[in-house]
Amino acid sequence: MYIVEIYENWLYSIQFDEEDLNEYARVFKEWHDLDYLEKFFTDNAAYIDTPFWKDAGLAPNDPETSAQKVLDEAEELEGYIEELVSNMKTGIKPDFDEYFHFLDGKYKCLWTLEPMKSYGTSRPSLLRLYAIKLESNCYLIVYGGIKLGDTIQNSPVLKDKVFNKIDNVLNYLKANGIEDSTDI
Numbered sequence: 001m002y003i004v005e006i007y008e009n010w011l012y013s014i015q016f017d018e019e020d021l022n023e024y025a026r027v028f029k030e031w032h033d034l035d036y037l038e039k040f041f042t043d044n045a046a047y048i049d050t051p052f053w054k055d056a057g058l059a060p061n062d063p064e065t066s067a068q069k070v071l072d073e074a075e076e077l078e079g080y081i082e083e084l085v086s087n088m089k090t091g092i093k094p095d096f097d098e099y100f101h102f103l104d105g106k107y108k109c110l111w112t113l114e115p116m117k118s119y120g121t122s123r124p125s126l127l128r129l130y131a132i133k134l135e136s137n138c139y140l141i142v143y144g145g146i147k148l149g150d151t152i153q154n155s156p157v158l159k160d161k162v163f164n165k166i167d168n169v170l171n172y173l174k175a176n177g178i179e180d181s182t183d184i
Helices: 023-031 034-043 051-055 063-090 158-175
Strands: 002-007 011-015 114-119 127-135 138-146
Touching: 011 023, 011 158, 023 034, 023 063, 023 127, 023 138, 034 063, 063 127, 127 158, 138 158
Parallel strands: 011 138
Antiparallel strands: 002 011, 114 127, 127 138
């Protein structure tokens, strides 16, 4: 495992040894892969068969429409992240500290290396990025995915990966004496 720079001074991503891509690149690759997305929505149609997602324009029997929503949202999100980086370079808001939100639950008592989450640009958003806050406006992406449930635990794929990835990265950071961006 090691850390990859995405946007110098502001955004980094973890590279897991067993993966070909760092997490930031992996997640955006998945979110731009129509075949992957259609299979994801076909396999998880039961999660979409709810009034909440139907009201948002998704249909369990129409994986193409759901996939297109992710494609569109991912493209908007990439542009928004670039906008946030530009804002930080010039010292204006919004910035990453306004974009990322605390990940409640088991991590709510951490005061350093805080696990965070972010949403895509749509409302409701299908997309999630999970990161560890290294310091103000400096984040390390540790995972990302599509959230279909009301909680991580009720969402396919996320329930098996998010907390495991965060815990592994927190252990890596602590074992390597990484407390903030100056230690990278």
